[in-house]
Each structure stands twice: as C-alpha cells, then as structure tokens.
Amino acid sequence: MKRRLIWLVAAVVIFLPAHLQGSDFRSILVDAWSWGSGYAIISPTATQATVDQIKSWNCNVILMQVRKRCDAYYTSSLEPAGTDPSPEPGYDPLEDMIAKAHAAGLEVHTWVVPYRVWTTTVPPPHTTPEHIYYLHPEWFSQYANGDTLWDGRYTSLDPALPAVEDYLIQVFKDIVSRYDIDGFLLDYIRYYDIGWGYNPVAVAKFNAEYGRTGMPSSTDPLWQEWRRDQVSNLVKRTYLEIKALKPHVKVGALVWRTAASGRSEVLQDWERWMQNHWLDYASPMNYTTDNATFNANSLDSVGRAYGHHIYMGVDGEKNTISTTIWQIQNARDIGFPGMHLYSYAHPNSGTPDPDGFKEALLNGPYPTASPVPEMPWLKTPSKGYLKGFILNTDGTPVYPATVTITEIGMSDKNSGTGFYGFSEIAPGTYTLRVEAPGYIETERQVTVVSGQVSSLDVTLEHEDVPPIISSVRAANVQATYAQIKWDTDEPSTSQVDFGHTHEYGSTTLEDTARTTSHTVQLTGLSPYTTYHFRVRSHDAAGNVTESADYAFTTANYDEPTEIIIDNLDDACRTYGVWWASTAASGKYGSNYFYTTTADHRRYATFTPQILSAGNYDVYIWYTSGTNRSTRAKWRVYYDGGMEEYTVNEQINGGRWNLLARDKPFAAGTSGYVATYSGTGDTSTLVIIADAVKFVPSAKSVAQAKFRPDGMSVVLSHKRVSAVFANHFYICEDGKDQVCGVRVNSPPPPEGSYVDVLGVMSTVNGERVIVPSHIESSPGPGPPDPLLMLTKSVGGGPAKPLHSGHHEWYRCEQHRTANYGSWATHTFGKLLCC
Numbered sequence: 001m002k003r004r005l006i007w008l009v010a011a012v013v014i015f016l017p018a019h020l021q022g023s024d025f026r027s028i029l030v031d032a033w034s035w036g037s038g039y040a041i042i043s044p045t046a047t048q049a050t051v052d053q054i055k056s057w058n059c060n061v062i063l064m065q066v067r068k069r070c071d072a073y074y075t076s077s078l079e080p081a082g083t084d085p086s087p088e089p090g091y092d093p094l095e096d097m098i099a100k101a102h103a104a105g106l107e108v109h110t111w112v113v114p115y116r117v118w119t120t121t122v123p124p125p126h127t128t129p130e131h132i133y134y135l136h137p138e139w140f141s142q143y144a145n146g147d148t149l150w151d152g153r154y155t156s157l158d159p160a161l162p163a164v165e166d167y168l169i170q171v172f173k174d175i176v177s178r179y180d181i182d183g184f185l186l187d188y189i190r191y192y193d194i195g196w197g198y199n200p201v202a203v204a205k206f207n208a209e210y211g212r213t214g215m216p217s218s219t220d221p222l223w224q225e226w227r228r229d230q231v232s233n234l235v236k237r238t239y240l241e242i243k244a245l246k247p248h249v250k251v252g253a254l255v256w257r258t259a260a261s262g263r264s265e266v267l268q269d270w271e272r273w274m275q276n277h278w279l280d281y282a283s284p285m286n287y288t289t290d291n292a293t294f295n296a297n298s299l300d301s302v303g304r305a306y307g308h309h310i311y312m313g314v315d316g317e318k319n320t321i322s323t324t325i326w327q328i329q330n331a332r333d334i335g336f337p338g339m340h341l342y343s344y345a346h347p348n349s350g351t352p353d354p355d356g357f358k359e360a361l362l363n364g365p366y367p368t369a370s371p372v373p374e375m376p377w378l379k380t381p382s383k384g385y386l387k388g389f390i391l392n393t394d395g396t397p398v399y400p401a402t403v404t405i406t407e408i409g410m411s412d413k414n415s416g417t418g419f420y421g422f423s424e425i426a427p428g429t430y431t432l433r434v435e436a437p438g439y440i441e442t443e444r445q446v447t448v449v450s451g452q453v454s455s456l457d458v459t460l461e462h463e464d465v466p467p468i469i470s471s472v473r474a475a476n477v478q479a480t481y482a483q484i485k486w487d488t489d490e491p492s493t494s495q496v497d498f499g500h501t502h503e504y505g506s507t508t509l510e511d512t513a514r515t516t517s518h519t520v521q522l523t524g525l526s527p528y529t530t531y532h533f534r535v536r537s538h539d540a541a542g543n544v545t546e547s548a549d550y551a552f553t554t555a556n557y558d559e560p561t562e563i564i565i566d567n568l569d570d571a572c573r574t575y576g577v578w579w580a581s582t583a584a585s586g587k588y589g590s591n592y593f594y595t596t597t598a599d600h601r602r603y604a605t606f607t608p609q610i611l612s613a614g615n616y617d618v619y620i621w622y623t624s625g626t627n628r629s630t631r632a633k634w635r636v637y638y639d640g641g642m643e644e645y646t647v648n649e650q651i652n653g654g655r656w657n658l659l660a661r662d663k664p665f666a667a668g669t670s671g672y673v674a675t676y677s678g679t680g681d682t683s684t685l686v687i688i689a690d691a692v693k694f695v696p697s698a699k700s701v702a703q704a705k706f707r708p709d710g711m712s713v714v715l716s717h718k719r720v721s722a723v724f725a726n727h728f729y730i731c732e733d734g735k736d737q738v739c740g741v742r743v744n745s746p747p748p749p750e751g752s753y754v755d756v757l758g759v760m761s762t763v764n765g766e767r768v769i770v771p772s773h774i775e776s777s778p779g780p781g782p783p784d785p786l787l788m789l790t791k792s793v794g795g796g797p798a799k800p801l802h803s804g805h806h807e808w809y810r811c812e813q814h815r816t817a818n819y820g821s822w823a824t825h826t827f828g829k830l831l832c833c
Contacts, residue, residue, distance in 0.1 A: 620673070
C-alpha cells in the first residue's frame, strides 16, 4: 500500500506546472476565540510559541484571525479591540505575528470575517472606538419576519447595503495599507442561509431595480441571484482595492465545500470569483469525517481554479490524526497545490495532541519544509486591472449600470456604491461603454498597464427622450376582463386609462417593472360593452409617453381557462428554508423546491389570479421518491372555507394528481393552495413544492356560459339531448349527451329543438332552468350567448315591447324576429338573442 501511494504522488508531481513542483501551500488557521487558538496570539510569548509550533510542523503559512466580529486583533482607529480573549494591554498581535513569522520564513495572511457583528444575545461592551453593534443597527440583516438573529444569537451586516460595502472596504484597506501582510483571507463571505438578507433597504433596492413590490420569496431565483451578486460585489472590490494598494498581496477566501452547494445553500458563487479572477486562491472548507465524501468534494473542486489556486480545507478538530493525514495526502494526490487545516488549537478530535500531529505530519505528507507555491500572475504579471465608479452629475452613485470593454466584449454590472471592476486585462487602450436606465449612454477611453490597477470614474447625464410606443392592441378579450399589450423601444413602466368614452375614467395601478413588452390586465368589465383605452409608459429617467385612443368590445361571456403555477413563478411563495433541486426525474418545469418535514414553520403557497369567479378542480404535481413524506399536508383555501388533505408523495409523482374537486374561488387572489412542513415524519424526509393547476369544473363552465342563479334567460334553438320522466336536457349541436342545462318540465321528443324562457338556478350542483314557457323550434340556430342586456347592439337604449301591463326587451339585430306568442309572458327587462 505504501509503495502504491508513493507512486501516485510521484505521478501527480510530474504533471504539476513547473512553478508548483517542489512547493506546497501548508497553512494553519489560527482563530481568535478563547475556546480555540485565541490565547495563542494575545502576548509576545504566546505568539512566539505559535510560530515555533507551526514551523516545527513543516507548515509555511499562518492564517491569523484578526477580525472575528467587527473587532480588531491589531491596532485600529475604526473598530474596538477584540475580546474573548483580549490581548495584553498595548500589544499589537498582528504586528508581532508578522515580525516573528517572517523571521521564521513563514507567510502571514490576515483572516477576516466581513459580515458577522456579534455572537451572543448579550450586547458587546461600550468602547472607544464604539462597536458597530451600537453605531449602525440599521445595517443588520434579517429574515423576512424581521428577526435579526440567526440561530437565535448571531447578528450580521447585510451584504446588499451600499453603506456596508463602503465601510468594510475602509476597514480592509486600513489593514493592508498599514501592515506588511502576505495575504488577505475572507471568511463567512456569504449569507447564513437562503432565508437571510431581508434588511428593508436591501428589499427596497431589489424592488426598485426590478419594478417589484412586497417581500420576495426566499426561493425566488431572481432574488437569490441578486443576493449572490451582492456578496460577489464585495469580493471583486476587495480584490481590486487591495491590488491597487499592494499588488503582491494574495487575496483568498474560505469557501463552501463545493461550488454548487455554496450557490444553493448560502448564496455564495465562489466558482464565479475564480472564473473572473477576483481571488488568487479559494480554499473550500471540505470539513467531514468521511473520507469518501472528502474525496468526492475534492474531485468536484479540482477543475474550478481557472488558472489560479485552490487549497483544500481539512478539519482537524473533527477528525482523528490518521484521518486528517489521509485527507491531506488525498488532496495532494488529486493535485491541489496546498491545503488549510482547521485549526491550530485543535489539530485533532478529542484532547489536542500537537506533538502526535507533528509526528504524523513529518512521517507522512510533510517530511521536510517546503516553499509556498508561486503565483506567476503576481510575480511576473502580463496583465492589468481596471476599477472605478459610475456616478451622476451630483457625484452620487448610479445603479444599476453596465460597463463594457467594447474591444473584448467583457461586461460588468456595478454595485450599489457605483463600483465596477475587471481583472487580468491585456495591456492596451480600450473604449469603456457605460449604460444605465435613464442616463445617456457614455463612452470613455482608458489605458491598462501590466501589473497595475487603472482607475476611471465615469459621470453620466440624464437622458430626456421619452419611450416610443408601438403595437398597441387588446388581447384575450372576455366578457369581464381583457389584456392590453404594447411595445416600447426602451425599458419603461406600464399603465392603462380605460372607460366607456374618450374621457376614460378608470386607470390601472402603474406597473413599475420596466420592460419593452408590456401587458396590463383589465378586470371588472361589463359583457358586450365597448371600451376606450390608451396606454402610458415612463422610462427610468421619468420621461413619459401616452398612446392615441383605442377601443375594443367585450365578449358575451367569459370562457374559463385553467391556471398553472410553477414553483418558479411569482405566484409561488416559500416561507422558511427551502432548497431548489433538479435531481429527481418527473419534475414540472426546470426544477422543484423541497424542505424537511420536521420544522413546522416552513410552507409554500400557490396563489392564482382568478379572473373569472367560479368553481375549480385543484391538481398538484410533485416528484416522488423514497425520501418523500407519506403524509404531506396540502390545504386548499377557497371562497368560504379551507380543507386539508394528506398526500403520500412517495408515489404517483411526475403527473397531475387531483387534490380537490369543485371548490369555489372568488375573482382576485384571495384563494390559494399551500403545502406545510411539520408532518410528524422523521427529519430525513422531505415535502415537495413543484406545481399546482386550477381547472374550471363542469359547474364553473356552465356557470360562466349560462349566467348566475336568478337570471332570466331565453335559450333559443336548443337541441333536446336527453329526456327523462319529468325533465330533459338541452344542448348545442355537436355536444355530448346530457351536456348542458337541465329543464324541469315534461320532455319533448329527444333530438327535437326548443326555445325555453325561464330563470337559472343550481340544484345539487347541477345547472337548472325553471321554465315559464317552452316552444318548439324549427331547427338549430347560432350558439346562444345567453346574456341579459340593458342596451341595444347599436349602443342606444333597448326598445321595450308592450302588451297591456307587460314589457320586455329584444336585440336590435333581431327586430324582425317573430315574438308573437311571447307577448303574453312577463319577464321584465330581458333581451334575448
């Protein structure tokens, strides 16, 4: 076994780049906690012992925690000195560590935690300088419910706040500019979980950018990506600001165990950082006691360096010494040019055994000392960097703005502070094009020099040309609702004036989401009525355009349509922690959401926009599997009630499953369907939120076509489709038997045609007409809209026909129709067709 292992290591070395052969990044995390390594850095004696110990392990890099919760284990005028433990009075741990480590031939990388503020419910002491906990509580991140404590005790800064980005950069630059450090290491550079990040300023900033309102769902893909961008913005700016101060300082980050899990679980897109060269190195925290898992995670990361370095992370605190040595060797065998160990205070599980760990290292992967691998892009740079701010004429940041280097097609979206930046650009002079909604597109020239950071701030001026409106049209026109559509030549808002005349009288709420393809839904319309309308759009600069007048006429009745809500639609909202997945087959759309069943606070809702009130059948779609709950809770909230259903999601997945039948839903968004955790299952089981479908029930279709109960109608030229002893059914030609309305009257012959006058009702869920008059008809006629009208087709008032004390109304286009025998029947203001 030993011979095989030695051969494998030798084979790997052969294929390593020349600059890595014979070198190895061997780093130890020295934390600043009292229960960890804190006492190893609080005095000159302790610091010397720490350096000597790490040197004796044949390691070459000290990752020293100098900022753990908005504090300083160095001399700072910006933040208070660290506590728990506190350094000796007047002692600068970082300054002394650098001097002693450099004398021993070791590198020192400052390890900082950007966002974490405090870690207990007991506030920090008041200090000079004052702690950020007291100075800026409005910067704290929170959950959607307003809770600012993660895990019941942690407070943190919200990554999306421009003020937070500016403040952290000020702190970072202070460290780099005053200390002779070799590297700068970011940690906890992420959200705590996908439910975190709901500071009101952050939500308002997101809504303003995308024209949204309200609180986005934690699983909303756009909201998730936007939050990833906020963290990435700080990484990018940190890298470029440090390179502008000291190009040789290596910038790294402790990152999530794999790139995919980091994106989905904590909104950390570290692979993007490596692709864009916003880090010199990433060090995945591959913390596990299972060697197979460690190997799989390492293999997942090995191809994500993109020409820079990845140093694999090993957790000594959780592992035995033998397991830690195996994992260090495994990472070397795979081809990583180094590793980090957590931690100095706990190199092994149980009682720390630094001597035993040293013996294992020297008899294993580290028999001799090793130099730190070179970074050729830093040692002999052939490319340069570019950074700057996008501002308006009064000097405030313009956001969002897109900055493009036109010659190479490289683009970057700036941050809320206005900052933009690019890494590793070939030397030369370039054209920088800047675009931002509401501002005039601007171009500037900039020269990039190898090994240097060029800076260029760009000032934008507001544009004053309004959007151009085209292709105005009415679509999907029903009896009570319609869609108004139009296009604009630039992203702009959407609003419609409408009414019975050119005076309009009604206006929709402005949809502030800027788009070039507009759709506005009009509801509450009257059947068979002409409406005038015009559309209006504002661009980002506030320039407005209105269209000319247009018109449409509503239909005689609404045709109910089915509604499908996918988990990625805005109408689906999740509460608590959910995750997106594509793993299971049979999903509806591109993915589905899942969560564990134990926590009863997690639920997902599917809320349809019901345009035509009526009865609907409700179906659900989920992916099945052995780890699904057998008693998933689904609830249907309908007009007038709620019913709960239990679903076995281990079976019947990948299809529509009927959940509820014939439930009444009012027009609007008052009704919805929800699935809940807290099923009582074990924590290993999950529930699924994938898609919900609302299908108009047979009763709803009849209700729409044949109008509400109590309405007087005339049904003309209808075929007798089925006959019974004391009732019969009428239907239009081409329909199935017993397809239409029941008539409570002795039946005429089946297959004959009749005209029926009566009043609509519903009996035991069946649509019924109680007739006051039935007359045979000569044959089939046109489909009957079955509407009670109050105006003639020509637009004027309907003309009554009189017979003694009785009157009724008729369609203008049927004035010549024979109403003879109907004249003796009273049916009020009825217009029949």
